[in-house]
Each structure stands twice: as structure tokens, then as C-alpha cells.
Amino acid sequence: xxxxxxxxxxxxxxxxxxxxxxxxxxxxxxxxxxxxxxxxxxxxxxxxxxxxxxxxxxxxxxxxxxxxxxxxxxxxxxxxxxxxxxxxxxxxxxxxxxxxxxxxxxxxxxxxxxxxxxxxxxxxxxxxxxxxxxxxxxxxxxxxxxxxxxxxxxxxxxxxxxxxxxxxxxxxxxxxxxxxxxxxxxxxxxxxxxxxxxxxxxxxxxxxxxxxxxxxxxxxxxxxxxxxxxxxxxxxxxxxxxxxxxxxxxxxxxxxxxxxxxxxxxxxxxxxxxxxxxxxxxxxxx
Numbered sequence: 001x002x003x004x005x006x007x008x009x010x011x012x013x014x015x016x017x018x019x020x021x022x023x024x025x026x027x028x029x030x031x032x033x034x035x036x037x038x039x040x041x042x043x044x045x046x047x048x049x050x051x052x053x054x055x056x057x058x059x060x061x062x063x064x065x066x067x068x069x070x071x072x073x074x075x076x077x078x079x080x081x082x083x084x085x086x087x088x089x090x091x092x093x094x095x096x097x098x099x100x101x102x103x104x105x106x107x108x109x110x111x112x113x114x115x116x117x118x119x120x121x122x123x124x125x126x127x128x129x130x131x132x133x134x135x136x137x138x139x140x141x142x143x144x145x146x147x148x149x150x151x152x153x154x155x156x157x158x159x160x161x162x163x164x165x166x167x168x169x170x171x172x173x174x175x176x177x178x179x180x181x182x183x184x185x186x187x188x189x190x191x192x193x194x195x196x197x198x199x200x201x202x203x204x205x206x207x208x209x210x211x212x213x214x215x216x217x218x219x220x221x222x223x224x225x226x227x228x229x230x231x232x233x234x235x236x237x238x239x240x241x242x243x244x245x246x247x248x249x250x251x252x253x254x255x256x257x258x259x260x261x262x263x264x265x266x267x268x269x270x271x272x273x274x275x276x277x278x279x280x281x282x283x284x285x286x
Contacts, residue, residue: 014081015081017231018084021082021227025228026055029271030122031058032273033273033275034059036275037059037120037149037151037275038059047072049063050076050118051076052104052109054075054076054077057075059122061090064090073100075102076103077102078103087101109140114143121151122151124153126152126189135150135198139201144282144283148203149276150278153271154190154272155190157272160267162184164254164261174250177246184236184237202280203279206278207277209277210272210274212270213271219267220259
């Protein structure tokens with residue numbers, strides 16, 4: 001279906017976003033997280049594996065190399081267009097027999113207790129209203145002795161932009177928007193908080209591997225029109241600014257501030273990320 005629509009030159013908006021994700025967004029953010037998520041994972045050959053936000057299927061392809069014919073992978077993904085791209089990475093004979101795809105957004109995972117030997121979640125915890133409930137649900141579906149890994153961006157992501165945003169709102173005396181901006185920044189968890197939630201859920205041997213990198217832009221215009229921004233956090237940032245002329249005036253002031261503060265220099269923003277690893281105890285509390 002995806003190939004037919006491409007041939008006809010009639011890609012849907014969702015397919016266009018999926019292509020942008022594959023070509024311009026995933027290489028900047030998702031690729032590094034996925035690489036760390038699967039690094040060193042050693043599931044037993046016949047394991048049942050759950051992948052949450054399977055994206056382009058990169059982790060699925062790596063996991064298939066480690067499983068035998070009795071191993072099974074269940075991939076959850078929100079976007080049907082991303083699922084089509086993930087399917088294209090996997091040999092046709094594997095889909096349906098060893099790999100199955102299911103649509104899933106937020107909400108409880110649609111599985112019984114103690115179903116999976118390995119759970120991988122590439123899901124930004126800042127997107128969840130109650131991330132501790134999501135982590136507890138991972139514990140529920142994991143079998144005793146299972147390994148669970150979670151990759152997420154953390155507090156400090158987009159910090160350089162958020163600092164400029166805050167300064168502009170202070171100058172414009174937008175107290176309402178400032179409160180929303182503070183709430184948004186606080187939605188990105190600290191690594192210690194995630195560790196605490198995992199331990200509270202019942203996991204043991206919790207650890208975190210952290211990484212930081214920068215995205216570099218030549219100007220404010222390049223920053224705002226980069227797909228990683230335009231199709232990523234920008235809609236939420238605009239929502240914070242308000243409605244109508246408030247958004248236009250605020251972002252014009254932000255653009256001017258960036259170009260003034262960083263005149264002749266690149267504008268860099270940070271990505272702070274962590275991959276959390278945890279074990280479900282072999283003997284769970286009664």
C-alpha cells in the first residue's frame with residue numbers, strides 16, 4: 001500500500017511524516033537511543049519479546065538475529081505508516097510467524113500478566129501523564145526474571161531553547177505562558193526519578209546509562225523549520241504561547257532573540273537521554 005501510493009505520487013500526510021522521520025528525525029535522535037536500547041541484550045533463543053514504540057524496526061531486526069525459530073516479538077506502534085516501514089526491514093516470512101505488529105498509543109498494555117521474557121520501551125516518559133503507571137505496567141507484563149529496558153529523553157533536553165523562551169516570556173510579561181513553560185520543562189524526568197519509579201514498581205538491579213549530544217543549527221529559521229523540531233516539540237511549544245496573535249508575536253520575539261544572542265554563531269540545543277535497565281525478581285512478592 002505504501003509503495004503503491006508512492007508510485008502514484010499520492011503519499012498521505014502520515015506517510016510523509018513517516019518518511020521525514022526515517023530520513024531526517026530518526027538519525028538525529030532515535031538512532032542513538034535504539035542503539036543503546038539493544039546494546040548487550042541477550043535474550044534466550046526462544047524468548048517472547050515486547051517492543052513498545054518499535055519505530056522503523058531497527059531493534060526488531062537486531063533481536064531477530066538473537067532468537068531462534070521459536071522466539072517471538074510483539075511490536076507496538078502508534079503510526080501505521082511507521083509499521084509499514086518497519087515491515088519493509090523484516091523478511092516477509094518473519095512477519096506473522098515470528099513478528100507481529102499491534103497498534104497502541106497510551107493506556108494499559110493489552111497483555112496478560114507475566115507474558116514476556118524481555119521488554120524494550122523506546123518511549124519518552126515526558127509524554128505520559130503518569131509515567132510511574134506506565135513503568136508499573138511494564139512490571140506487570142514481564143515474567144519473573146525478565147529484563148526490562150526503557151529509553152527516554154530526560155530533564156535538560158531542549159534546555160538552550162527553553163532558556164531563550166523563558167527570557168522572552170519574562171520580557172513580554174506573559175505569566176500565564178511562563179507557568180505552562182515551567183510545567184512543560186518539569187515533565188521531562190530526572191534520571192533519579194525514573195530509577196525511583198522502577199524500584200517502586202518492584203524492579204531490582206536498576207541502572208541507567210546516560211548520554212548527551214547536541215543538535216546544531218545555523219539560524220533560528222533553520223531551527224524552527226528542521227523536521228526534528230517542526231514535527232517534534234514545536235506544536236507543544238506553540239500551544240504554551242497561547243492562541244492567535246500571541247503565538248505569532250511570541251515566536252517572532254524568540255526568533256529575534258536567538259538571532260541576536262547567537263549572531264554569527266551556531267545555535268545548539270541539547271538532547272539528554274537515558275537507557276534504564278531493570279530486572280523483575282525471579283520470586284515476586286506474594
